[in-house]
Structure formats: structure tokens, C-alpha cells
Amino acid sequence: MNRMISRLSEQQNLWPWLLLLPLSAYLLVFFAVPLADVVQMSVTEPTLGLQNYEKVLTGSLYRKVFLNTFMTAGIVTLCCLFVGYPLAYLMAHTSRRNAMLILLLITMSFWTSFLVRTYAWMVLLGNNGPVIWLIQSMGFEEKPHLLFTRFSSTLAMVHILAPYMIMNIYSVMQKIDKSLILSAESMGARGASLFRHIYLPLTAPGIANGSVLVFVICLGFYVTPVLLGSPREQMAAGLIGHQIEEFLAFGLGSAMAIVLLGVTLVILGIYHRRFGLDKLWG
Amino acid sequence: MTDPKFKSGLILPNRRRFLQGSAALAAGALAMPYVARADDKVLYVNSWGGPWLEAAKANLFDPFTAETGIEIRTVSPVSFAKLAAQVKTGVYEFDVTTLGGGDIVRANEAGIIEDLEAPYEGGLFQNGVASHAFATVMAWRTDTIKGTPKSWADFWDVERFPGGRSLQRYAARVLPIALLADGVAMEDLYPLDIERAFAKLDEIKDHIRVWWTAGAQSTQILRDGEIDMIGIWHGRYFEAEDAGAPVAMTWNQAEIDRAYWVVAKDTPNMEAAKLFVEFATSAKPLAGFASQAKYGALNPAANEFVPDSAKSRMPTSPANYPLAFEQDMSNWGGDPHEVSARFDEWLAS
Numbered sequence: 240m241n242r243m244i245s246r247l248s249e250q251q252n253l254w255p256w257l258l259l260l261p262l263s264a265y266l267l268v269f270f271a272v273p274l275a276d277v278v279q280m281s282v283t284e285p286t287l288g289l290q291n292y293e294k295v296l297t298g299s300l301y302r303k304v305f306l307n308t309f310m311t312a313g314i315v316t317l318c319c320l321f322v323g324y325p326l327a328y329l330m331a332h333t334s335r336r337n338a339m340l341i342l343l344l345i346t347m348s349f350w351t352s353f354l355v356r357t358y359a360w361m362v363l364l365g366n367n368g369p370v371i372w373l374i375q376s377m378g379f380e381e382k383p384h385l386l387f388t389r390f391s392s393t394l395a396m397v398h399i400l401a402p403y404m405i406m407n408i409y410s411v412m413q414k415i416d417k418s419l420i421l422s423a424e425s426m427g428a429r430g431a432s433l434f435r436h437i438y439l440p441l442t443a444p445g446i447a448n449g450s451v452l453v454f455v456i457c458l459g460f461y462v463t464p465v466l467l468g469s470p471r472e473q474m475a476a477g478l479i480g481h482q483i484e485e486f487l488a489f490g491l492g493s494a495m496a497i498v499l500l501g502v503t504l505v506i507l508g509i510y511h512r513r514f515g516l517d518k519l520w521g
Numbered sequence: 522m523t524d525p526k527f528k529s530g531l532i533l534p535n536r537r538r539f540l541q542g543s544a545a546l547a548a549g550a551l552a553m554p555y556v557a558r559a560d561d562k563v564l565y566v567n568s569w570g571g572p573w574l575e576a577a578k579a580n581l582f583d584p585f586t587a588e589t590g591i592e593i594r595t596v597s598p599v600s601f602a603k604l605a606a607q608v609k610t611g612v613y614e615f616d617v618t619t620l621g622g623g624d625i626v627r628a629n630e631a632g633i634i635e636d637l638e639a640p641y642e643g644g645l646f647q648n649g650v651a652s653h654a655f656a657t658v659m660a661w662r663t664d665t666i667k668g669t670p671k672s673w674a675d676f677w678d679v680e681r682f683p684g685g686r687s688l689q690r691y692a693a694r695v696l697p698i699a700l701l702a703d704g705v706a707m708e709d710l711y712p713l714d715i716e717r718a719f720a721k722l723d724e725i726k727d728h729i730r731v732w733w734t735a736g737a738q739s740t741q742i743l744r745d746g747e748i749d750m751i752g753i754w755h756g757r758y759f760e761a762e763d764a765g766a767p768v769a770m771t772w773n774q775a776e777i778d779r780a781y782w783v784v785a786k787d788t789p790n791m792e793a794a795k796l797f798v799e800f801a802t803s804a805k806p807l808a809g810f811a812s813q814a815k816y817g818a819l820n821p822a823a824n825e826f827v828p829d830s831a832k833s834r835m836p837t838s839p840a841n842y843p844l845a846f847e848q849d850m851s852n853w854g855g856d857p858h859e860v861s862a863r864f865d866e867w868l869a870s
Binding site for chain 2: 299300303304361365366367384386387465466470471473481483484485486487489
């Protein structure tokens with residue numbers, strides 16, 4: 240009897256793997272193979288050796304750009320958290336209808352192309368845009384420079400990435416057992432204490448998931464910082480594109496991409512040890 | 522510089538076959554241009570978009586199709602890297618493209634363009650067929666800039682002409698401009714004094730709000746007043762002027778570049794590609810193209826078909842040409858490649 244059950248479960252265990260087959264094949268052909276190609280280029284072009292990596296790891300330009308990339312991703316993640324957490328809280332604690340309405344508004348920005356959203360910020364923050372107009376109508380003489388600064392690119396990236404944060408936190412908040420809050424209250428926890436000791440720890444997985452997603456996606460941002468950011472604060476993806484477009488430096492560009500990937504994997508690794516990567520998918 | 526970069530070692534044949542296979546797969550799913558590859562009556566041309574594309578479609582593409590039955594489709598954006606990658610992988614997205622003076626020397630040395638013959642006398646340079654001249658000119662907003670700037674020295678003069686500046690992120694075009702601003706005469710520019718140029722660039726760096734990288738972007742920031750003075754391609758400038766923006770420009774110290782048609786090395790559409798390059802640089806089509814886009818036609822035979830009314834906006838017209846200077850890539854004064862790398866470090870520092 241026992242044996243039968245174990246055989247049955249073994250057969251059942253094969254199913255998930257079979258279902259994964261098409262996706263695995265797809266990833267192999269369109270992700271793993273090209274990635275292997277990138278690795279190969281990074282050590283063979285223009286000549287065999289590790290000189291591309293040496294350049295990336297020691298050159299002051301590259302160090303600067305990498306540092307800036309991680310700093311920007313960190314700032315964007317924090318901003319998304321501060322914007323997203325209260326909104327997710329509102330969604331989790333309002334009526335179902337209102338929550339759906341907010342969710343619709345948030346996901347609507349996903350229906351608009353990335354590039355259009357970036358250009359929309361150019362119009363909004365531009366010299367003749369509504370934001371400058373508002374600032375001037377409040378009596379400020381000098382036109383502030385909003386576009387082509389760290390401010391404008393950060394703002395646009397937060398706008399683009401905040402939905403990832405909100406949805407992750409919302410999904411966790413929604414599942415919180417209300418009786419936990421009630422029992423905490425019955426024991427005298429109030430306001431800040433209730434939030435700090437009960438609610439915040441319960442939502443921590445959502446915060447961690449959202450943060451990792453936003454951070455990792457932000458590391459690879461290309462068009463938004465190029466179009467909206469300041470020329471002094473380049474991000475890695477823009478520089479990789481520039482290396483290849485301007486210098487045909489496929490090897491150097493590949494090495495930069497691999498370093499970026501490597502550091503990202505290290506960050507994910509740290510996250511995994513701390514929280515468990517499997518929690519990312521709910 | 523015939524380096525091994527483009528002979529990618531032992532696995533190339535397999536990789537190429539593999540890439541073609543996967544490209545065909547991708548084509549089915551994504552409707553990429555490869556779909557039509559079986560039909561050799563289509564030629565793919567790399568397009569600059571904007572006023573260039575409008576003029577090219579009306580005067581080069583459509584008449585070529587009418588004459589030969591070969592359909593033309595365009596691929597954007599113009600990408601030097603893609604041209605190189607195509608030859609390397611054997612997967613072609615476009616067959617024909619145009620290159621500027623600096624890029625064509627590099628392309629020819631790297632062996633990524635096909636050997637061509639001169640379709641008209643003096644028309645061939647580094648395996649590119651000379652098509653048209655365009656210029657980088659100084660332009661400004663008339664609503665914010667008081668007075669009339671006359672030279673690149675005025676572009677640098679932020680006391681007299683306060684406001685945000687913009688230049689192209691392209692060292693080969695920016696360095697000569699910096700030297701002119703520093704007082705070097707146009708006829709004494711080449712070979713460039715690279716050190717002096719960078720020293721002069723230091724002075725303006727904080728005032729450059731945008732280093733533009735695409736033609737459409739330069740028009741947009743001038744038209745919308747994001748910057749007050751700009752070094753911009755003349756065709757892109759007139760686009761802003763014609764849109765009604767309060768802008769002005771000068772031909773003084775305009776920097777002329779030449780554009781050349783090239784054929785991607787080993788493209789499967791070789792015959793049609795060569796036919797097109799010959800067509801596009803022949804007198805009448807080129808004259809129509811240059812007249813509409815206000816480029817200077819480089820095939821002398823084209824000039825008799827260019828109406829006088831179009832000439833005032835051309836960098837090569839008798840009135841404008843004496844005010845301008847031409848890029849001299851053969852006597853440039855350094856390795857443009859190394860200078861570009863230095864320029865990038867300078868930008869980020």
C-alpha cells in the first residue's frame with residue numbers, strides 16, 4: 240500500500256517537470272545560449288584573455304558608472320517603498336471595489352509603453368510644462384532645472400517601477416490574518432507599537448520581494464536615464480550600449496554586462512540566504 | 522587595424538548556422554524583417570528618420586521601386602554597431618546604409634563594407650559613394666538669447682549669452698568646435714590640438730545640459746526650449762524653425778560632414794544594393810533628395826537640377842560654403858577612437 244502511494248506520487252512529480260519543458264527549451268535557446276555567447280565574447284574580443292575584465296574592474300569611468308548604477312537603484316527602491324507602502328495599505332484596508340479601482344489605475348500605467356511614459360515626463364517637467372508653470376505661478380522668478388537631472392530620471396524610474404512594489408506588498412497585506420491584529424489590540428498594542436511589532440513584521444516579506452524586484456529591474460534601466468538623466472550620472476546599461484555602438488567594443492561591453500550580472504546574482508544570493516528566494520513567487 | 526575582431530574563431534560557422542536558424546524561428550513569432558528574406562525583390566535600407574526619410578522616400582526609394590520593381594523597406598535607427606554585427610553573425614537587417622566621414626574610415630578598415638566602384642568621377646571614398654553634405658551649425662532661441670551670437674566663441678560666452686547649452690555626444694564633431702571657440706582659425710584647425718580642445722571643453726562643461734545622441738532629440742530640445750543654444754545638424758535645425766519655434770542660426774563656422782552610401786559586406790541582396798547606391802547618387806534622384814532635405818549634393822552632375830530656391834539652406838551653396846569648414850578625417854590629429862574614449866571619461870568625470 241505504502242509502496243503504491245510512493246510510486247503514484249513519483250509519477251505525479253514528473254508532471255511539473257514536463258510542463259516546464261517548453262519554457263526551459265525557450266530559455267535555453269533565447270537566453271542561455273546568447274548569454275554563453277556574451278561570456279565568450281567577453282574573453283575573446285578583441286583577443287583571448289581577461290583584459291576586458293581588468294579594464295572594467297580598474298578603470299575609473301567604469302567604477303564610477305557601476306557605483307552610480309547601484310546607488311540609483313537603491314534610491315529608486317527606497318522611493319518606491321515610501322510611495323508604495325501607504326498605497327498598498329490603503330488598498331488592503333479599503334472596500335474591495337475601491338481596491339480594484341486603485342489596482343486598475345496602477346496597472347493602467349503598464350498598458351502604456353515604457354518609452355511613452357519616459358517622454359511624458361519630458362513634457363511634464365519640460366521648460367514649458369505644467370510643473371514649471373506651477374512653480375512660476377507661485378511667484379518664483381527663476382525657472383528651476385528639472386529635466387536632465389538626477390531628480391527627473393529618478394522620478395520617472397520610481398513611476399515606472401512603483402507598481403511592482405505596490406503589488407508585492409499588497410498581496411502580502413491582503414493575506415494577513417485580521418485576528419492577529421485584533422488579538423494584539425486585545426493585549427493592549429496601540430498605534431505605532433501595533434504597527435512596529437505586529438504589522439510591519441508581517442508585511443516584511445512583501446517589502447523584501449518588492450525591493451529586490453525593483454532593485455534588480457532598475458539596475459538594467461537603459462532608456463530612461465539616457466533620455467531624462469544628467470550626462471554625469473550614467474548608468475551601466477547606457478554605457479554598455481554606448482561602448483558597443485560607438486566603439487564596437489563587443490568584448491568590453493560583454494565584460495561589463497557579465498560584471499553587472501555577477502553583482503546582481505551576489506545581491507540575489509544574499510537575499511536568498513536572508514529571506515529565501517522561493518518567497519519571491521508567493 | 523585589420524584585427525581578429527571580426528573573425529570570431531573556431532565556432533563561427535556553427536554559430537552562424539545556428540543564428541540563422543533561430544532567426545527564422547524568431548521571424549515567425551515576431552514578424553521581424555527576416556520574414557521577407559526569401560523574396561529577393563526587397564531591399565532594406567537603414568533610415569535616419571525625420572526629414573531625411575521623407576526626402577529619401579519621395580526622391581530615392583519610390584522612384585527606384587518604380588524603375589526596378591525592387592521594394593524598399595526601412596530599418597531604424599542608424600547603427601554602426603549593427604552594421605558590424607550583421608557581418609559577424611551573417612544575419613542581415615539592412616543591406617544599405619549611409620556613413621559619415623569619420624565612420625567610413627573605420628568601417629572600411631574593419632572590413633564590414635563591400636568594395637564598390639565609383640559611379641561618377643571622384644565619387645568614391647573608402648568604398649563609400651559620396652552622396653550629400655550636411656553641417657553642424659550653431660542655433661539658438663530668439664526668445665531667451667538677447668542679441669545675435671556670431672561664432673562658437675559666443676557659444677562659450679555664458680556671460681554675454683546666458684542659458685543652457687547642448688552639443689552632440691560625438692567627440693569628432695565637438696573637438697573642432699571647441700578649438701574654434703578658443704580662437705583657432707578654420708584653415709588652421711587640422712591636425713587638431715587635442716589637449717587644447719579638451720581644456721576649452723572644460724570651460725563649457727557645466728553649462729551643457731544635454732549631450733544629444735539622436736537627431737530627433739536635438740530638434741525637440743531646441744523647439745521646446747529645454748536649452749537656449751545648440752550645436753545641431755542644419756536639417757534638424759530647419760525642422761524646428763519650420764515648426765514655428767522662435768529660433769535662429771548662423772552658417773558662420775558651420776562644420777560640414779560628408780555622408781556616403783555603403784553596402785553591408787556579403788549581404789545576400791548584393792546586386793540590388795549596388796544598384797540602389799548607383800541610383801541614389803545619380804544626378805536626378807540625388808538632386809531631388811538634396812533639394813527637399815536641403816543637403817548639398819556631392820555629385821556635381823546633380824547641381825544643375827537643384828533649384829536656386831533650395832540653395833539658401835544648403836551648406837554647400839555659394840553663399841554658405843565660404844563661411845563653413847569641412848571635417849578633415851585624413852588629417853584629423855589623433856586616433857578618433859582613442860579620443861572618443863577619452864571624451865567619454867571626460868563626460869563622466
